[in-house]
Amino acid sequence: MNPLLRAEQAALGAVLLDPGQLSYLDWLSPDHFYRPVHRALFAALRKLRNDGHPALTAEKSVPLSWVTDAVAEAGLHVRGLTAVYAHTLISACPRSAHAPVYGRVLEGAIHRSIAAHAIRLRQAARADALQGGVEGSLDYADVLSGVLGDLARRWGTKPRPVAPATPPATAPAVPPPVRADRTAEDERFLLAVLTERPKAMDEVVGWLRPGDFAAPAHGQVYRCLAALHHRGEPTDPITLLWEAQRRGLLTDGTLSGDQLTAICDGVGAGSAEWLGEQVLRSSVARTAAASARAVRALAENEALPPGQLINHALHALGPLDEIRTRWQDASGQPAPKPSATDPSPNEPPTAQVRAALTRSTPRRVPGPTEQRGSAPTPASARAPARGHS
Template identity: 55%
Template sequence: MIPLVHAEQAVLGAIFLEPGQLDRLSPWLRPEHFSRPAHGAVYATMLQLKADDHPATATKAGAPVPLAWVTDTLREASTRTRGLTASYLHSLVSACPRPEHAPVYGRMVLEGAIHRSVAEHAARLHQAALADGQHGAAEETVHHAQVLSDVLADLAHRWGTVPRPAQPPATYAPQAERPQPVGEQALADEELLLGCLSSRPDQLPAVVRWLQPGDFADPSNRQIYRALGALHHRGEPIDQLTVLWETQRRGALADGTLDPERVLRICDPLTGGAAEHFGEQIVQASLVRTAAVAARQVRALADRDELAPGQLISYALHTLGPLDDVRRRLRLAHGDEPGPRRSVSRPGAPPPADRIDAARARSRLADTTTPWVPTPAASRPAFADRHNHRSPS
């Protein structure tokens, strides 16, 4: 029998022996925190009897407990669940080492409930992300991501800790996962967006506010978007050739990530469309992929029994950080959240001159050689004078 079941039996046995322990448990321990339905039903019945002012709940510590406390609990709890017997309730009493330790046993029950609740909600988030990924949606993923965040905040409150993200140590770091397969529609949306931005660079300022290179599933498309962003940041012209040149300067052609033909095909000037629409689709797909990865990582943390509840909550919040960032940027893309202030006053306006100069300066190669400057003709001797001069004899 696992220690958690022992703890549940012990806390119920403590309440049977000293009903007054409910005053110390009821503010924070709930029936749903018990892993076994029968135990939750017994505890819920005890809370109800206490609310109904059952005489046994007024029994002082050390005083005899009326037998009605057990019989009434059995009768009422049997209406909530099946299989309860008087002998099992008496076994709960014998399972309690020390009744006065009931709050400690209760915290063991709550600790198990925290691990179990985090694992369950992480599994639901993962299932929602897989379903949304197949249907090209994100509503269920967004919903379950918010539910998981709310659950972590509530559990932190019940445990008495501050819900503060903390990076887990290397021993708990998630293992590298294989990239998830990406649908053809998602890849098509990425290429259509890049084509729109190449043919209509004036759409870039509105998109770069919430679309990041990491949102692209395809590494090649990610490099092209980085090249577009760099050209825009430096205030340089954007077309097929300038994008191709920028990808070369960034090493994407040399390492095989891209080939010139693909860059020229994607940046076809005949491509048109609304960049914001395709950008929203890309961020939405990125959110679903990020949620699937984060949910698996949180589930793995919840399965580590050695983690204290405060640690589990903090590590889980840190793991959800990238997902929260994508959720924020998706709201920004939908116009549901104001974005950060930018120096560009209107869509399509060029970047400020000082920023352009600084960006161009950073993009120039450092020249460590002394530049050659031709000497003016008037200040240098004639060739014949320098080479045919003879001393007087």
Template identity: 55%
Template sequence: MEPLLAGEQALLGAVLLYPRQLRRLDWLEPRDFHRPAHRVLFSVLRDAGHPGFAADADDGEVPLDWLIDTLILAGEQTRGLDASYLHTLVAACPRPGHAPLYGRIVLEGSIRRTVTEHAERLLAIAEEDLAAGDVEGTAHQADVLAGVLADLAGRWGTPHRPQKPATTPASAPTTEPSEDVLVDEQFLLSLLVHQDGAVAEVFDWLRPSDFADPGHGQLYRCLGALHHRGEPIDAVTTQWEVQRRGLLTDGTLAEKQLTPILNAHLVAGSAEWLSEQLLHASLTRTAAESARQVTALAADNRLAPGQLVGQALHALGPLEEVRARWRTANGQPSPGAVRAAPAEPGVPAEPGVPAGRVNAALSRSTPQPPAPRTAPSAARACATPATRRPSSVPLRSAQ
């Protein structure tokens, strides 16, 4: 017998033997049971207005008419419940006093099923939106999954915060980008190379990881580096930056990828619009990958529910980062977001850095005017313990 089924039967058997144990199971809901018949039976059992429930005693015999009425009410809503099955449930309970622990088994199974269900739904919607060129459904379902994880964290009693896994969960392999996607990315890179100021229009929110082809992403990183250094962007400077980074020698880029982009002439189009479409596709691909990772986490029985929720939230982190840039591209920056210059061209700065810390770092890197020279006696007078500069207080680490 499966452990989850054994837990559900043991819990229902414990309640049938001592109905007042339901007071210790108020955190459990009928939807937490995997079998539909068990959901119905638990819903009937926990109905406080059921005849005979209030008259039952913890150490007394359960009224026979209460059991009969329970069986009749449950049988009206589902099939497969009869007197013999009630005997099976009672026999499946080794210790009625362990009902809360059996309930935790039921809740844990419910958490895994719920996470899997919403992650699979996110994956299906993301794949549909990727084919349709839409993102609204993916964004909505991602919010739903995040809300479900928050609710499950509260029910299990664990902190609602991301938890980095020791190893990245193995998910299903992703499909290779289609030829149309590669052609669109190639055309966009041609515009960015040959149109003056095109990179500046998208540099703040488009990242190398948004490209489906890794080689195209590294080529965009070269363009971002040139823009970041304030150097002109054309076919010659781009080729030099590619060679300087060794992208052709290490196999990251192939000549057949680079040559059409550099040799394109009279290319016309909106680099900003094409970049937005590329970002839309990146959002749906990231959502699909996050959903695959969450599904793999839910299938790992070694993870406790608290670990599952925390690591699932961590898996949604890359998706939220892409969504933040998507809002920026559409003129809807996240409230309270702090804009800082990226440390690496084409790579976002670390999110969540307080403005005070950014300003402190900038002040440390800014040359300071030399201090005025003072007489030795005056310097010694200023170095008394009462006037010495107090030691700096370390910044509180992020939780």
């Protein structure tokens, strides 16, 4: 059986055995459980606790009504739950005092949540690629960044971008054929304009990079044009050809003389700034899709601890943050991006964060001699009882 599913059963079984364990699981919410029946049962147990169920003040053993009432309440919201399954959950709990550790079902919830949001970012990027937009990709990147920050606080760690030791394996992007043809055409037109009118480089050189070109050969031509512009040398088909030769692009197969001739002989009329923005738009969508694939690959690695997953996912969004800044410069409408480390109005309070950290340090169960010599304590602090009356 999946370890996270076993942990869900054990956490619920611990609370059914000892209602006081709920106070150590306040950092969990019903939607952190994978199975609908588990979500409904955990919500029911919290409702009974909030309503002041008599089991919370039981002096000796936990009354059977704690289990039956929880099953009845959960049965109002989900089908198929019986008292038999509730006792199966009790049997699945080795030690009720270890409930905070079993509460690591939050790990599975973190992986599932990040994977789901990565899929949505990929869908937004594909829509932008088809429509020639950027808003959907950038907006949903903000959503994913905010989710990562919130999950980091719930897990009890500080969100910070950290590169993984081994980059996740992702499938190569396959752009929509129609849009790919349009992007290649825009790139060729832009390079022709920059070759015909070298001063037009001033309009794009501040925010357009060689990596923004979908075709690697086009990116290398742009790099040559930018180098000539940077050195203040004349730009024409001959100097461009010489610069490509000097960089070894003609000998290593990156470029061919025919490709350069086709670009130099192209129509050089048009706005370099407008064409550059079209190239950058396509680059934003591709970068968003690449980041989404990387984040999803990380989330699907079940062996990756949540803290590392969150920080690696933030690192995977880094290229999208960088190209966002350049897009804002190009469009002339900069908009501040919410930081993933900014406090969320819905973030759990400090007490819940401290409770979350107890998942790694379960409470010590008093020994038999300590139990005999101790004074009566409230039900929430008693050693867990494994029976019901």
